[in-house]
Amino acid sequence: MNDDQVLNFFATLAAANPEPVTELEFSSVFELLAAVLLSAQATDAGVNKATRRLFAVADTPQRMLALGVEGLEPYIRTIGLYRTKARNLVSTCQLLVERHGGQVPRSLEALQALPGVGRKTANVVLNVAFGEPTFAVDTHVFRVANRTGLAPGRTPAEVEAGLERRVPEPYRQHAHHWLILHGRYVCLARRPQCERCSVARFCDHARAAGVAK
Secondary structure, three states, X not given: OOHHHHHHHHHHHHHHOOOOOOOOOOOOHHHHHHHHHHXXXXXXXXXXXXXXXXXXXXXXXXHHHHXXXXXXXXXXXXXXXXXXXXXXXXXXXXXXXXXXXXXXXXXXXXXXXOXXXXXXXXXXXXXXXXXXXXXXXXXXXXXXXXXXXXXOOOOHHHHHHHHHHHOOHHHOOOHHHHHHHHHHHOOOOOOOOHHHOOOHHHOHHHHHOOOOO
């Protein structure tokens, strides 16, 4: 994918969905952090189903701490790895209260210091909550970046670095959301839906397969 194709790729996605948003449900920065932490290896729909009940009783770090691990687990039992996630979320809440006055920090380093919060989760919070043009590389972003030729890389870190270099300035704020949604609904893992893809003509994979429009 050359630079002109990259520009047209994002221009097309932006025209179809000018203001993409996360599909996770939240009403505060803390709820967003908790939802993203819980979403690892889980669907957004599954997380939303659990957090609707959870956030009704524990919507702050202090209230989550009051629940404790044993009190939290029943709310998130339907989410994969829920025991580990419960321990991490409660430990994260403890640090938020002790080190950050109960507020979610705004730096990548401070976020990554929280239990269960990796670089991807931190980048989502920085982008969605604080409006920073970060690139959260999940499985969808990783697949789309490699398959299309946008930002090939062997690791999420390599893909993130590639996106930093290649995404044009006007599209940096929403780029990772467009890529996530495209991977979730069009550029599927097992069989990409190239025949109905609006950006197939800019994609290395679709052009090589002879299916670009």
